[in-house]
Amino acid sequence: MKDCVVVSQYNKEMDERVILFVKMLPGHTLTDEVKERIKKIIEHHLTHEHVPNITMETPDIPYNLNGKKLNGIVKKLINKKPLQNADTVINPSSLEFFRNVDLGEF
Numbered sequence: 001m002k003d004c005v006v007v008s009q010y011n012k013e014m015d016e017r018v019i020l021f022v023k024m025l026p027g028h029t030l031t032d033e034v035k036e037r038i039k040k041i042i043e044h045h046l047t048h049e050h051v052p053n054i055t056m057e058t059p060d061i062p063y064n065l066n067g068k069k070l071n072g073i074v075k076k077l078i079n080k081k082p083l084q085n086a087d088t089v090i091n092p093s094s095l096e097f098f099r100n101v102d103l104g105e106f
Contacts, residue, residue: 002024004022006019009106010079011106017054056103060093062094063090064090070089073098
C-alpha cells in the first residue's frame with residue numbers, strides 16, 4: 001500500500017458507512033487477501049468499529065499544493081455534494097475516480 005484515504009458515506013436516512021480507498025504501490029493490486037490483512041491490522045491496533053465497510057483500490061488520491069491529503073473533497077464527491085475550491089488540487093485527474101465510483105446501494 002502506498003497511501004489511503006478514509007471517508008464516511010451517508011444514505012438518505014443519514015446512516016453512515018466507512019469507505020477506505022487504497023492506492024497501491026506500482027505492480028501491486030488490492031486483492032481479497034490484502035483487504036483481509038488490512039482488516040486484521042485495523043482490528044488489532046484499533047477496534048472492530050474502525051474496520052471499513054468497503055475497502056476499494058483507487059488509482060490516485062487528491063492532494064493540495066502543500067501536499068495535504070484532501071479527505072474533505074473525497075467525502076463530498078462520494079456523497080454527491082458540490083465541490084468548491086477544487087482548484088487547490090495539484091492532481092485534479094484524481095477527482096474523476098471519486099466522482100464516478102460505484103459503491104453500490106446503501
